[in-house]
Amino acid sequence: MMLYLLLASGLFLIGCHGLFASEGMLRKLLALNVLSSAVFLAFVTIARMSDPLDPVPHAIVLTGLVVTVSTTAVALAIVIRLAAGGSDLSRGRREEDE
Protein backbone atom coordinates (compact mmCIF):
# COMPACT_ATOMS: atom_id res chain seq x y z
CA MET A 1 0.00 0.00 0.00
CA MET A 2 3.04 2.22 0.59
CA LEU A 3 3.49 2.27 -3.19
CA TYR A 4 0.08 3.83 -3.70
CA LEU A 5 0.77 6.53 -1.11
CA LEU A 6 4.01 7.33 -2.96
CA LEU A 7 2.10 7.36 -6.25
CA ALA A 8 -0.44 9.78 -4.77
CA SER A 9 2.40 12.05 -3.58
CA GLY A 10 4.03 11.96 -7.01
CA LEU A 11 0.76 12.77 -8.77
CA PHE A 12 0.14 15.57 -6.28
CA LEU A 13 3.52 17.16 -7.08
CA ILE A 14 3.00 16.81 -10.85
CA GLY A 15 -0.50 18.26 -10.55
CA CYS A 16 0.64 21.20 -8.42
CA HIS A 17 3.51 21.97 -10.76
CA GLY A 18 1.21 21.80 -13.79
CA LEU A 19 -1.40 23.97 -12.12
CA PHE A 20 0.99 26.79 -11.26
CA ALA A 21 3.76 26.56 -13.86
CA SER A 22 2.03 25.70 -17.12
CA GLU A 23 0.50 28.25 -19.46
CA GLY A 24 -2.88 27.80 -21.07
CA MET A 25 -6.16 27.27 -19.26
CA LEU A 26 -6.86 23.83 -20.72
CA ARG A 27 -3.58 22.48 -19.40
CA LYS A 28 -4.16 24.02 -15.99
CA LEU A 29 -7.54 22.29 -15.98
CA LEU A 30 -5.91 18.93 -16.75
CA ALA A 31 -3.45 19.56 -13.92
CA LEU A 32 -6.35 20.28 -11.56
CA ASN A 33 -7.92 16.95 -12.54
CA VAL A 34 -4.63 15.11 -11.90
CA LEU A 35 -4.40 16.87 -8.54
CA SER A 36 -7.87 15.73 -7.49
CA SER A 37 -7.07 12.17 -8.62
CA ALA A 38 -4.02 12.27 -6.33
CA VAL A 39 -6.15 13.32 -3.36
CA PHE A 40 -8.76 10.64 -4.07
CA LEU A 41 -6.02 8.04 -4.38
CA ALA A 42 -4.51 8.95 -1.00
CA PHE A 43 -7.96 8.90 0.61
CA VAL A 44 -8.91 5.47 -0.74
CA THR A 45 -5.47 4.03 0.08
CA ILE A 46 -5.92 5.09 3.70
CA ALA A 47 -9.39 3.50 3.65
CA ARG A 48 -7.85 0.30 2.28
CA MET A 49 -5.31 0.12 5.11
CA SER A 50 -7.96 0.10 7.83
CA ASP A 51 -9.53 -3.17 8.87
CA PRO A 52 -12.35 -3.78 8.06
CA LEU A 53 -12.45 -1.92 4.74
CA ASP A 54 -13.97 1.52 5.29
CA PRO A 55 -16.73 2.25 2.72
CA VAL A 56 -17.29 5.89 3.74
CA PRO A 57 -14.25 7.25 1.82
CA HIS A 58 -15.42 5.26 -1.21
CA ALA A 59 -18.77 7.02 -1.13
CA ILE A 60 -17.13 10.40 -0.63
CA VAL A 61 -14.71 9.85 -3.52
CA LEU A 62 -17.69 8.94 -5.75
CA THR A 63 -19.21 12.26 -4.73
CA GLY A 64 -15.87 13.94 -5.41
CA LEU A 65 -15.67 12.49 -8.91
CA VAL A 66 -19.03 14.00 -9.80
CA VAL A 67 -18.01 17.37 -8.32
CA THR A 68 -14.75 17.25 -10.31
CA VAL A 69 -16.56 16.61 -13.58
CA SER A 70 -18.98 19.49 -12.78
CA THR A 71 -16.04 21.84 -12.18
CA THR A 72 -14.36 20.70 -15.39
CA ALA A 73 -17.54 21.20 -17.43
CA VAL A 74 -18.10 24.75 -16.17
CA ALA A 75 -14.43 25.66 -16.62
CA LEU A 76 -14.41 24.31 -20.18
CA ALA A 77 -17.55 26.26 -21.08
CA ILE A 78 -15.81 29.42 -19.83
CA VAL A 79 -12.53 28.58 -21.63
CA ILE A 80 -14.39 28.10 -24.94
CA ARG A 81 -16.02 31.50 -24.59
CA LEU A 82 -12.74 33.18 -23.62
CA ALA A 83 -11.07 31.78 -26.72
CA ALA A 84 -13.97 32.80 -28.93
CA GLY A 85 -13.57 36.42 -27.90
CA GLY A 86 -16.21 36.67 -25.23
CA SER A 87 -18.89 38.65 -27.03
CA ASP A 88 -22.27 37.06 -27.75
CA LEU A 89 -21.82 37.29 -31.50
CA SER A 90 -18.46 35.63 -31.79
CA ARG A 91 -19.32 32.71 -29.54
CA GLY A 92 -18.75 29.49 -31.44
CA ARG A 93 -17.65 31.32 -34.52
CA ARG A 94 -13.91 31.09 -33.84
CA GLU A 95 -12.43 34.42 -34.70
CA GLU A 96 -8.75 34.93 -34.91
CA ASP A 97 -8.17 36.87 -32.01
CA GLU A 98 -8.04 36.82 -28.42
Next chain:
Amino acid sequence: MAPLASHAYDLLLAGALLWLAWQATHAADLFRSVISFIVFGLLMALAWIRLDAPDIALAEAAIGAGVTGALLLSALGRLTSAPAEKPAATRRWPGTIAVLALAATVLALLGAAAWQLPAPGLGDAVAGHMPRAGVDNPVTGVLLNFRAFDTLLEIGVLLLAVVAIWSLGPTPEPLVPAIPSPALPALGRMLWPMFVLATFYLLWRGTHAPGGAFQAGAVLGAGGILVILAGARPWLTGEDNGPWRWLLSLGVVTMLLAALSTTLIGQRFFEYPESAAAGVILVLEITAAISIAMLLFAAYLNGQPPARWRGYPHS
Protein backbone atom coordinates in the same frame (compact mmCIF):
# COMPACT_ATOMS: atom_id res chain seq x y z
CA MET B 1 -1.84 -13.65 -8.07
CA ALA B 2 1.64 -14.47 -6.80
CA PRO B 3 3.01 -11.70 -4.59
CA LEU B 4 5.92 -10.98 -6.93
CA ALA B 5 3.71 -10.67 -10.01
CA SER B 6 1.26 -8.54 -8.07
CA HIS B 7 4.04 -6.18 -6.96
CA ALA B 8 5.36 -5.94 -10.51
CA TYR B 9 1.83 -5.13 -11.71
CA ASP B 10 1.46 -2.36 -9.10
CA LEU B 11 4.85 -0.91 -10.01
CA LEU B 12 4.05 -0.94 -13.72
CA LEU B 13 0.69 0.69 -13.08
CA ALA B 14 2.23 3.39 -10.87
CA GLY B 15 4.95 4.12 -13.42
CA ALA B 16 2.45 4.39 -16.26
CA LEU B 17 0.18 6.67 -14.21
CA LEU B 18 3.05 9.02 -13.32
CA TRP B 19 4.23 9.17 -16.91
CA LEU B 20 0.71 9.82 -18.25
CA ALA B 21 0.09 12.51 -15.62
CA TRP B 22 3.32 14.20 -16.67
CA GLN B 23 2.33 13.98 -20.33
CA ALA B 24 -1.15 15.32 -19.60
CA THR B 25 0.16 18.40 -17.80
CA HIS B 26 3.46 19.04 -19.58
CA ALA B 27 3.34 17.73 -23.17
CA ALA B 28 3.90 20.38 -25.83
CA ASP B 29 0.90 19.26 -27.89
CA LEU B 30 -2.53 19.84 -26.37
CA PHE B 31 -4.14 16.94 -28.23
CA ARG B 32 -1.48 14.62 -26.80
CA SER B 33 -2.17 16.03 -23.32
CA VAL B 34 -5.89 15.35 -23.58
CA ILE B 35 -5.43 11.80 -24.88
CA SER B 36 -2.87 11.13 -22.13
CA PHE B 37 -5.40 12.32 -19.58
CA ILE B 38 -8.11 10.01 -20.95
CA VAL B 39 -5.75 7.02 -20.77
CA PHE B 40 -4.76 8.20 -17.28
CA GLY B 41 -8.43 7.96 -16.26
CA LEU B 42 -8.71 4.43 -17.61
CA LEU B 43 -5.57 3.30 -15.78
CA MET B 44 -6.85 4.99 -12.60
CA ALA B 45 -9.84 2.63 -12.87
CA LEU B 46 -7.37 -0.29 -12.68
CA ALA B 47 -5.72 1.30 -9.64
CA TRP B 48 -9.14 1.55 -7.93
CA ILE B 49 -9.66 -2.17 -8.56
CA ARG B 50 -6.28 -2.88 -6.94
CA LEU B 51 -7.40 -0.84 -3.92
CA ASP B 52 -10.63 -2.88 -3.57
CA ALA B 53 -12.83 0.03 -4.64
CA PRO B 54 -14.87 -1.39 -7.56
CA ASP B 55 -17.60 1.25 -7.18
CA ILE B 56 -15.07 4.02 -7.79
CA ALA B 57 -13.49 2.05 -10.64
CA LEU B 58 -16.83 1.89 -12.48
CA ALA B 59 -17.49 5.59 -11.89
CA GLU B 60 -13.96 6.58 -12.92
CA ALA B 61 -14.20 4.61 -16.17
CA ALA B 62 -17.55 6.19 -17.04
CA ILE B 63 -17.14 9.71 -15.62
CA GLY B 64 -13.39 10.27 -15.33
CA ALA B 65 -12.38 8.74 -18.65
CA GLY B 66 -15.66 8.78 -20.60
CA VAL B 67 -17.56 12.00 -19.91
CA THR B 68 -14.53 14.15 -19.00
CA GLY B 69 -12.74 12.85 -22.10
CA ALA B 70 -15.69 13.77 -24.32
CA LEU B 71 -15.90 17.22 -22.71
CA LEU B 72 -12.16 17.82 -23.21
CA LEU B 73 -12.12 16.62 -26.83
CA SER B 74 -15.15 18.72 -27.68
CA ALA B 75 -13.54 21.79 -26.10
CA LEU B 76 -10.31 21.05 -27.95
CA GLY B 77 -12.23 20.84 -31.23
CA ARG B 78 -13.72 24.28 -30.59
CA LEU B 79 -10.36 25.75 -29.58
CA THR B 80 -8.25 24.47 -32.49
CA SER B 81 -8.60 27.60 -34.58
CA ALA B 82 -7.74 29.80 -31.63
CA PRO B 83 -4.08 30.79 -31.37
CA ALA B 84 -1.94 27.79 -30.44
CA GLU B 85 -1.12 27.61 -26.76
CA LYS B 86 2.51 27.86 -25.88
CA PRO B 87 4.24 24.67 -24.74
CA ALA B 88 3.78 24.24 -21.04
CA ALA B 89 7.33 23.78 -19.90
CA THR B 90 9.01 27.11 -20.11
CA ARG B 91 11.97 26.01 -18.07
CA ARG B 92 12.53 28.74 -15.54
CA TRP B 93 14.28 27.01 -12.69
CA PRO B 94 13.64 29.52 -9.88
CA GLY B 95 9.91 29.36 -10.62
CA THR B 96 9.90 25.57 -10.83
CA ILE B 97 11.77 25.25 -7.55
CA ALA B 98 9.42 27.69 -5.81
CA VAL B 99 6.36 25.82 -7.08
CA LEU B 100 7.77 22.44 -6.10
CA ALA B 101 8.74 23.73 -2.65
CA LEU B 102 5.22 25.06 -2.14
CA ALA B 103 3.69 21.79 -3.38
CA ALA B 104 5.97 19.73 -1.13
CA THR B 105 5.03 21.86 1.89
CA VAL B 106 1.32 21.47 1.20
CA LEU B 107 1.86 17.75 0.65
CA ALA B 108 3.70 17.41 3.98
CA LEU B 109 0.93 19.28 5.81
CA LEU B 110 -1.78 17.16 4.20
CA GLY B 111 0.21 14.02 4.97
CA ALA B 112 0.51 15.04 8.62
CA ALA B 113 -3.24 15.69 8.74
CA ALA B 114 -3.98 12.32 7.15
CA TRP B 115 -1.65 10.63 9.63
CA GLN B 116 -3.74 11.93 12.52
CA LEU B 117 -7.01 10.56 11.15
CA PRO B 118 -8.79 8.30 13.66
CA ALA B 119 -7.20 4.92 13.00
CA PRO B 120 -9.81 2.21 12.40
CA GLY B 121 -12.11 4.40 10.27
CA LEU B 122 -15.85 3.84 10.11
CA GLY B 123 -15.80 0.31 8.71
CA ASP B 124 -17.17 -1.27 11.90
CA ALA B 125 -19.88 1.37 12.35
CA VAL B 126 -21.09 0.92 8.78
CA ALA B 127 -20.97 -2.89 9.03
CA GLY B 128 -22.95 -2.71 12.26
CA HIS B 129 -25.75 -0.64 10.73
CA MET B 130 -25.94 -2.36 7.34
CA PRO B 131 -28.81 -4.70 8.33
CA ARG B 132 -31.01 -1.61 8.79
CA ALA B 133 -29.89 0.21 5.65
CA GLY B 134 -32.33 -1.43 3.23
CA VAL B 135 -29.55 -2.41 0.78
CA ASP B 136 -26.66 -4.89 0.83
CA ASN B 137 -23.92 -2.85 -0.86
CA PRO B 138 -22.20 -0.79 1.86
CA VAL B 139 -21.21 2.01 -0.54
CA THR B 140 -24.82 2.45 -1.71
CA GLY B 141 -25.92 2.31 1.93
CA VAL B 142 -23.52 5.12 2.82
CA LEU B 143 -24.42 7.18 -0.26
CA LEU B 144 -28.19 7.02 -0.06
CA ASN B 145 -28.93 6.27 3.57
CA PHE B 146 -26.22 7.05 6.15
CA ARG B 147 -24.83 10.10 4.38
CA ALA B 148 -27.64 10.93 1.98
CA PHE B 149 -27.15 14.62 2.74
CA ASP B 150 -23.77 14.52 0.93
CA THR B 151 -25.43 12.96 -2.07
CA LEU B 152 -28.14 15.62 -2.10
CA LEU B 153 -25.48 18.34 -2.12
CA GLU B 154 -23.53 16.52 -4.81
CA ILE B 155 -26.45 16.31 -7.23
CA GLY B 156 -27.06 19.94 -6.27
CA VAL B 157 -23.50 20.81 -7.36
CA LEU B 158 -24.08 19.09 -10.69
CA LEU B 159 -27.36 20.98 -11.16
CA LEU B 160 -25.61 24.22 -10.23
CA ALA B 161 -22.89 23.49 -12.80
CA VAL B 162 -25.51 23.10 -15.54
CA VAL B 163 -27.26 26.31 -14.42
CA ALA B 164 -23.88 28.09 -14.61
CA ILE B 165 -23.20 26.68 -18.08
CA TRP B 166 -26.67 27.69 -19.35
CA SER B 167 -26.19 31.16 -17.96
CA LEU B 168 -23.06 31.58 -20.11
CA GLY B 169 -25.23 31.72 -23.22
CA PRO B 170 -26.65 29.43 -25.90
CA THR B 171 -24.96 26.26 -27.15
CA PRO B 172 -22.15 27.26 -29.54
CA GLU B 173 -22.66 26.46 -33.21
CA PRO B 174 -22.14 23.97 -34.67
CA LEU B 175 -23.39 21.37 -32.22
CA VAL B 176 -20.51 18.95 -32.78
CA PRO B 177 -17.06 20.28 -33.75
CA ALA B 178 -16.41 17.77 -36.54
CA ILE B 179 -17.42 14.21 -37.34
CA PRO B 180 -14.14 12.43 -36.77
CA SER B 181 -14.84 9.17 -38.56
CA PRO B 182 -17.37 7.95 -41.13
CA ALA B 183 -17.74 4.72 -39.13
CA LEU B 184 -18.85 6.57 -35.99
CA PRO B 185 -22.53 7.24 -36.89
CA ALA B 186 -23.29 3.58 -37.58
CA LEU B 187 -21.31 2.41 -34.56
CA GLY B 188 -22.96 4.97 -32.28
CA ARG B 189 -26.44 3.86 -33.29
CA MET B 190 -25.55 0.22 -32.81
CA LEU B 191 -24.03 0.81 -29.39
CA TRP B 192 -26.89 2.89 -27.96
CA PRO B 193 -29.07 -0.10 -26.90
CA MET B 194 -26.03 -1.55 -25.13
CA PHE B 195 -25.63 1.68 -23.16
CA VAL B 196 -29.28 1.51 -22.07
CA LEU B 197 -28.90 -2.13 -21.09
CA ALA B 198 -25.71 -1.43 -19.12
CA THR B 199 -27.48 1.44 -17.35
CA PHE B 200 -30.37 -0.72 -16.16
CA TYR B 201 -27.98 -3.48 -15.14
CA LEU B 202 -25.80 -1.12 -13.07
CA LEU B 203 -28.88 0.42 -11.48
CA TRP B 204 -30.38 -2.94 -10.53
CA ARG B 205 -27.02 -4.21 -9.29
CA GLY B 206 -26.39 -1.18 -7.08
CA THR B 207 -28.48 -2.47 -4.18
CA HIS B 208 -26.40 -5.57 -3.58
CA ALA B 209 -23.08 -5.22 -5.47
CA PRO B 210 -20.80 -2.51 -6.87
CA GLY B 211 -22.82 -0.23 -9.14
CA GLY B 212 -25.66 2.21 -8.57
CA ALA B 213 -27.11 5.55 -9.51
CA PHE B 214 -23.83 7.36 -10.25
CA GLN B 215 -22.33 4.71 -12.49
CA ALA B 216 -25.66 4.11 -14.24
CA GLY B 217 -26.26 7.82 -14.79
CA ALA B 218 -22.72 8.33 -16.08
CA VAL B 219 -23.01 5.45 -18.55
CA LEU B 220 -26.35 6.75 -19.85
CA GLY B 221 -24.99 10.30 -20.13
CA ALA B 222 -21.91 9.07 -22.00
CA GLY B 223 -24.17 7.05 -24.33
CA GLY B 224 -26.20 10.18 -25.05
CA ILE B 225 -23.01 12.04 -25.98
CA LEU B 226 -22.00 9.22 -28.32
CA VAL B 227 -25.40 9.31 -30.06
CA ILE B 228 -25.04 13.08 -30.57
CA LEU B 229 -21.59 12.50 -32.08
CA ALA B 230 -23.19 9.91 -34.34
CA GLY B 231 -25.40 12.61 -35.84
CA ALA B 232 -28.63 12.51 -33.83
CA ARG B 233 -30.38 15.66 -32.65
CA PRO B 234 -30.83 15.90 -28.88
CA TRP B 235 -34.34 15.93 -27.39
CA LEU B 236 -33.14 18.20 -24.64
CA THR B 237 -34.28 21.74 -25.27
CA GLY B 238 -33.75 24.85 -23.21
CA GLU B 239 -37.08 26.68 -23.46
CA ASP B 240 -38.43 28.51 -20.42
CA ASN B 241 -40.51 26.34 -18.08
CA GLY B 242 -40.02 23.41 -20.44
CA PRO B 243 -40.31 19.78 -19.31
CA TRP B 244 -36.55 19.23 -19.54
CA ARG B 245 -35.89 21.64 -16.71
CA TRP B 246 -38.04 19.46 -14.46
CA LEU B 247 -36.18 16.36 -15.56
CA LEU B 248 -32.81 18.00 -14.86
CA SER B 249 -33.86 18.89 -11.32
CA LEU B 250 -35.73 15.60 -10.72
CA GLY B 251 -32.91 14.11 -8.63
CA VAL B 252 -32.56 17.08 -6.29
CA VAL B 253 -36.33 17.51 -5.96
CA THR B 254 -36.94 13.84 -5.10
CA MET B 255 -34.13 13.80 -2.54
CA LEU B 256 -35.44 16.96 -0.91
CA LEU B 257 -38.98 15.51 -0.84
CA ALA B 258 -37.65 12.32 0.78
CA ALA B 259 -35.70 14.32 3.35
CA LEU B 260 -38.59 16.63 4.20
CA SER B 261 -41.23 13.91 4.37
CA THR B 262 -39.10 12.03 6.91
CA THR B 263 -39.16 15.10 9.14
CA LEU B 264 -42.95 15.39 8.65
CA ILE B 265 -43.57 11.87 9.97
CA GLY B 266 -41.48 12.62 13.03
CA GLN B 267 -38.16 11.11 12.03
CA ARG B 268 -34.96 13.11 11.73
CA PHE B 269 -33.82 14.75 8.47
CA PHE B 270 -33.10 11.93 5.97
CA GLU B 271 -33.83 9.23 8.59
CA TYR B 272 -35.95 6.75 6.64
CA PRO B 273 -38.33 4.47 8.50
CA GLU B 274 -36.57 1.10 8.58
CA SER B 275 -39.34 -0.81 6.83
CA ALA B 276 -39.52 1.68 3.94
CA ALA B 277 -35.76 2.21 3.49
CA ALA B 278 -35.36 -0.24 0.60
CA GLY B 279 -38.22 1.32 -1.39
CA VAL B 280 -37.10 4.89 -0.71
CA ILE B 281 -33.54 4.11 -1.78
CA LEU B 282 -34.76 2.44 -4.98
CA VAL B 283 -36.83 5.51 -5.92
CA LEU B 284 -33.92 7.83 -5.09
CA GLU B 285 -31.53 5.71 -7.15
CA ILE B 286 -33.75 5.71 -10.24
CA THR B 287 -34.48 9.45 -10.11
CA ALA B 288 -30.85 10.31 -9.32
CA ALA B 289 -29.61 8.18 -12.24
CA ILE B 290 -32.02 9.87 -14.67
CA SER B 291 -31.02 13.32 -13.42
CA ILE B 292 -27.29 12.59 -13.45
CA ALA B 293 -27.48 11.26 -17.02
CA MET B 294 -29.41 14.33 -18.19
CA LEU B 295 -27.15 16.75 -16.31
CA LEU B 296 -23.92 15.24 -17.67
CA PHE B 297 -25.42 15.34 -21.15
CA ALA B 298 -26.53 18.95 -20.67
CA ALA B 299 -23.02 19.84 -19.51
CA TYR B 300 -21.66 18.46 -22.79
CA LEU B 301 -23.78 20.92 -24.80
CA ASN B 302 -21.63 23.78 -23.40
CA GLY B 303 -24.48 26.24 -23.12
CA GLN B 304 -28.25 26.62 -23.02
CA PRO B 305 -29.82 24.50 -25.77
CA PRO B 306 -32.19 26.36 -28.13
CA ALA B 307 -35.95 26.11 -27.68
CA ARG B 308 -36.06 23.98 -30.83
CA TRP B 309 -33.25 22.32 -32.70
CA ARG B 310 -34.70 22.70 -36.21
CA GLY B 311 -32.34 24.74 -38.35
CA TYR B 312 -29.44 24.36 -35.95
CA PRO B 313 -26.17 23.44 -37.73
CA HIS B 314 -25.10 20.03 -36.55
CA SER B 315 -21.45 19.79 -37.53
